[in-house]
Amino acid sequence: MDPRTNPYAPGAGTPPPELAGRDDIMQRAAIALDRIRHGRPARSLLLMGLRGAGKTVLLNRIALDAEDAGIEACLIEAPEGRSLPSILAPALRVPLLRLDRRKAAGASTGRALRVLGSFVRGMRVRYGDLEFGVDLGSENGVADTGDLEVDLTALLVTIGESARERSTALVLLIDELQYVKEIELAALIAALHRCAQLQLPITLMGAGLPQLAGQLGEAKSYAERMFEFAEIGALDEAAARLALQAPAAALGVSFEAAALDDIYRHTQGYPYFLQTWGKYAWDVADFSPIDQKDVYEATTLVLAELDASFFRVRLDRLTPAEKAYLRAMAELGPGPHRSGDIAAELGKSVRTVAPTRAKLIAKGMVYSPAHGDTSFTVPLFDAFMRRVMPAGADDAEPG
Ligand SMILES: Nc1ncnc2c1ncn2[C@@H]1O[C@H](COP(=O)(O)OP(=O)(O)OP(=O)(O)O)[C@@H](O)[C@H]1O
Numbered sequence: 001m002d003p004r005t006n007p008y009a010p011g012a013g014t015p016p017p018e019l020a021g022r023d024d025i026m027q028r029a030a031i032a033l034d035r036i037r038h039g040r041p042a043r044s045l046l047l048m049g050l051r052g053a054g055k056t057v058l059l060n061r062i063a064l065d066a067e068d069a070g071i072e073a074c075l076i077e078a079p080e081g082r083s084l085p086s087i088l089a090p091a092l093r094v095p096l097l098r099l100d101r102r103k104a105a106g107a108s109t110g111r112a113l114r115v116l117g118s119f120v121r122g123m124r125v126r127y128g129d130l131e132f133g134v135d136l137g138s139e140n141g142v143a144d145t146g147d148l149e150v151d152l153t154a155l156l157v158t159i160g161e162s163a164r165e166r167s168t169a170l171v172l173l174i175d176e177l178q179y180v181k182e183i184e185l186a187a188l189i190a191a192l193h194r195c196a197q198l199q200l201p202i203t204l205m206g207a208g209l210p211q212l213a214g215q216l217g218e219a220k221s222y223a224e225r226m227f228e229f230a231e232i233g234a235l236d237e238a239a240a241r242l243a244l245q246a247p248a249a250a251l252g253v254s255f256e257a258a259a260l261d262d263i264y265r266h267t268q269g270y271p272y273f274l275q276t277w278g279k280y281a282w283d284v285a286d287f288s289p290i291d292q293k294d295v296y297e298a299t300t301l302v303l304a305e306l307d308a309s310f311f312r313v314r315l316d317r318l319t320p321a322e323k324a325y326l327r328a329m330a331e332l333g334p335g336p337h338r339s340g341d342i343a344a345e346l347g348k349s350v351r352t353v354a355p356t357r358a359k360l361i362a363k364g365m366v367y368s369p370a371h372g373d374t375s376f377t378v379p380l381f382d383a384f385m386r387r388v389m390p391a392g393a394d395d396a397e398p399g
């Protein structure tokens with residue numbers, strides 16, 4: 001088929017041609033935002049799932065839908081190693097300007113922006129990475145103590161009041177929320193908690209790796225009552241078929257049922273893999289319908305590409321001991337695995353390998369779905385590890 005019209009979109013945060021299987025979650029997000037806008041209680045939604053499961057595209061879609069509904073959206077990605085104030089403050093400027101421009105009788109003008117200015121001034125001493133220097137004015141004595149929890153609460157309360165005066169709401173959408181440090185997460189939760197008590201129309205929707213639920217609970221014990229955790233996982237078979245078929249059908253192309261079965265088996269319904277298989281199957285097929293032979297041919301190419309990119313970049317950040325740990329996990333299958341079983345596979349004690357496991361968790365490679373269990377954060381990673389580190393060559397560095 002013509003690669004120029006190939007509809008599939010493997011990538012990070014790249015909108016898929018068909019956002020399959022997520023209607024229910026989009027609906028839940030829309031309802032929660034509408035309730036919050038009207039001062040009614042609703043739990044914020046946190047999307048949790050493995051790498052490539054489709055969290056970012058879903059969060060982006062929720063942001064677009066919110067804006068369509070007249071709600072201000074502030075979309076942020078938390079990069080590893082940056083402070084929350086340094087990513088939050090610059091991102092708030094434009095939504096606050098937009099909010100401010102909405103005229104409403106009796107609404108204060110410019111106040112939320114001035115309080116943002118105070119917040120930046122107060123935070124700058126402690127957070128060296130806060131380089132945001134635009135002159136927003138300031139509001140003396142509000143949000144400028146230098147204490148994150150106090151100032152963030154004052155800032156979000158002010159924004160919430162400003163949104164309420166204008167009969168709208170503001171939603172913060174933070175992607176990769178697991179990278180926000182515990183103490184900063186605690187401040188954010190406390191600030192949002194205060195806003196919820198005041199029934200202010202401001203909330204958070206977030207996305208992150210599965211360890212996020214535990215991190216929030218550690219940060220503030222009441223967090224689990226404030227948030228609804230939505231698991232963003234593999235698509236079921238019907239949704240996976242739709243993700244592949246709908247974009248092709250729009251271009252007059254179809255798949256043989258057996259070809260779809262094969263792709264589902266290889267991808268296990270994980271969105272990133274569906275896009276990748278779809279893309280290659282389209283390119284190798286000479287004509288419609290795309291059949292099993294096309295999928296078979298595509299699979300060789302897909303695995304070569306995934307091994308060289310998607311999986312590879314993750315492996316390249318690891319030490320030999322960390323790789324050996326993952327290889328031992330892979331030997332046991334997709335997981336989750338008991339820490340004791342992994343240590344036994346390595347021929348070591350649980351205590352000896354605990355630091356390695358902790359580093360792998362910090363690097364986002366594995367997480368603990370339940371106490372004493374360890375799981376990969378990347379789907380199909382076990383098969384990849386077995387491919388790049390074949391059995392009997394455990395000590396060899398994967399080339
Ligand atoms: N519901 C869906 N239907 C079809 N394709 C999807 C769906 N969700 C995501 N995709 C595709 O899957 C890929 C990964 O999506 P996305 O970047 O949102 O994942 P992610 O969970 O944010 O991954 P990461 O944890 O690595 O950031 C993209 O190519 C996207 O187009």
Ligand SMILES: [Mg+2]
Binds near residue numbers: 012013055056057
């Ligand atoms: Mg993402």
